[in-house]
Amino acid sequence: MKAHKKDHTTQLINVGGQNYLTLLGRAYPTGERVWSSAIASDTGRIQNEFLGWMIVIGVGSMLLSLITINAMVRRIVRPLLQLSEQSAALTADTLNQDSIPEMTAAPKEVRQLAKTYSELIERLALSWNDQRRFVSAVSHELRTPLTIVQGYLHRTIKRSKSLSDDERRGLKTAEEESIRMRMLLDDLLDLARGDSGQLQLNQEMVDLEELVGKAADLSQSHLTDHRLEVVNNIPNHETSDALADPDRLQQVLFDLIDNAAKYSAKDSLITLVLNPNKHGIAIDVKDEGIGIPESDLPHIFNRFYRGKNSSESSGTGLGLSVVALMISAMGGQIHVQSKEGEGSCFSIILPKLTSSTISR
Known part of the structure; x- marks a missing residue:
């Protein structure tokens, strides 16, 4: 028997090549002592098994917690995300259309x-x-x-x-x-x-070259401090006819020309350009005015919206929203390109008259 380690209460001994861990259980006044022992290899195995089970239980508990938390979060967060998305998409036109879906699986709150x-x-x-x-x-x-x-x-x-x-x-x-x-x-x-939904239009075939020229002449009669020019880029072999309401379209052009004059210096040039377009015919109203800040461009057709650099000019902010409404009602599109200090270009795109539109 060989003792490898010794202290007052424990001792590691080797008997026949087998390690034993001894523990002092009781000491008597007579000097006798009672020891208990266990095979050292068994203690290591038990500790390893205990550690293994602790790891399994810990990982299982973590997975169970993650699954539970994920289910609770999905149950709470998903309805909140739906409400957030509907709030972001809500407009005056969709107030009567968008309804909140039933959320029976969501918490009471x-x-x-x-x-x-x-x-x-x-x-x-x-x-x-x-x-x-x-x-x-x-x-x-x-x-x-x-x-x-x-x-x-x-x-x-x-x-x-x-x-x-x-x-x-x-x-x-x-x-x-x-x-x-x-x-x-x-x-x-x-x-x-x-x-x-009660806006009524009289859609018909309109010669845009004639209508644009007339609008320019009428506008020039009262815009004496600005120059107006009409440019027709429609090829000779193509017609300048498009589908529109002539009275409404003329009023739209008046509004865009007046708007261009309002934000342009005296004697500056306002150009009305007819261009072919893959969706029909485009009418561009270009000016050499103060331009529109880039941050204002996405909102320029909103009601009552006025650009940051338009504080010195009178207006209600309704003109361009009405223009957009009219063009949309005619089945057309309107876009704007502008750079602050270099002028603006409002482009109206009207559909051409085709056999399908005639049949309707």
Whole structure:
């Protein structure tokens, strides 16, 4: 027997080539001691088995926890993501269309949140519909008396011979303001009709070369401090006919030309260009004005939106939204390209008249 290690309570001994770990159990006053022993190899095996089971239990517990947490997170987060996506896609036009799906698998708190959100959308839709009806009714009621006032002012200016220069200038200013207010009411009425699906157009074949030239001539008569030029890039063997409402399209061109003049210096050039396009025919309205900041371009056709560099010019921010509404109703598209300080180009693309459109 050989002792490898010794202390007061434990001792590792070797008997016949086998290691034993001894532990002092009790010591008597007589000097006798009681020891217990165990094969050292067995202790190592037990420890290894214990460590192995601890690893298995630990990994299993972690996997079970991950599965449980993942299920709980999916159950809570997925409905919240649905609400977030619907909120991001919500617009005035989709208030009455988008409904919140049933979330029966979601926790009670999330279901309550979805219910509250759905009720909020319903209230917003009701409020928006009331606003549309109010704007439409007020615009319609105010349009007639404004037209009458404008007519009386115009006749008074033309027929009265006893007016002083100051009185004539005052009446002329009142007439111009009444015209501006009537045009604003017309824009509000068009937007209200578009929102309610009641905007009516008279679609027909239109010679764009003739219409653009007429719009340029009429605009030049009152834009005496700007130069207007019409360029026709349509090949001779192709027609410049397109499908549109001629009156509405002419008004759109007036609005774009006036907008170009408003943000351009005196004596600057405004160019109307007819170009062939794979989707039809394009009408470009180009100016040499202050341009539009890049950050404003995605929002330029939104209602009441005005560019950051337009603070010095009057306006309501409705003109371009009405233009976009009209072009869309004609089945066309409108795009804008601009660089601040270098001018802007508004491109209207109208579909050509084809046999399929004629059959409809």
